[in-house]
Amino acid sequence: DAKTTQPPSMDCAEGRAANLPCNHSTISGNEYVYWYRQIHSQGPQYIIHGLKNNETNEMASLIITEDRKSSTLILPHATLRDTAVYYCIAYNAGNMLTFGGGTRLMVKP
């Protein structure tokens, strides 16, 4: 699986959009971009995934650049409960997940 690069930490004001970037410049054509988050002392939680097109679900939106070398996870209205570590993973569906260091998002009141 391709390596991903994320900023180690970010802050966001409650109620504002949180935009979490991820670089995956070596991603291959059959690798999807998956996002998970991990709230303290819990197991990782799946958020969203995409291949080429932008995706949206009830939790977040995923914007993937046309060249697929980077993506942004958007939490449209961050709440305090969104404080977590967010992992961006280039995933060849079927294999193991390779987690990097992730981005520690702190949502502040």
Place this chain on the structure above:
Amino acid sequence: DTGVSQDPRHKITKRGQNVTFRCDPISEHNRLYWYRQTLGQGPEFLTYFQNEAQLEKSRLLSDRFSAERPKGSFSTLEIQRTEQGDSAMYLCASSLFEGLAGSYNEQFFGPGTRLTVL
């Protein structure tokens, strides 16, 4: 609750003892994964099963570690002669794998078992 469950949630043991953890996946999921997570790090892959077959093992899985999934349902992870370096959160995940053409293969994680070796 139909999610992935793990038992126990916490385990404290003395160095040199054997421990066993159990994972019950989501019922229709054919793949089951084990990961280990140390403080401040992301989870690291240990091994995975498709049904009862163990398909891949990480180099992290030393000879003291053994995992089984005898009937293709629940799985156990045993650590023999525990060492202080084994202290970590052990996470289990499951997924429904329908072939490489399917993208909907997200892994669903359990709450983890936190192991402390004294």
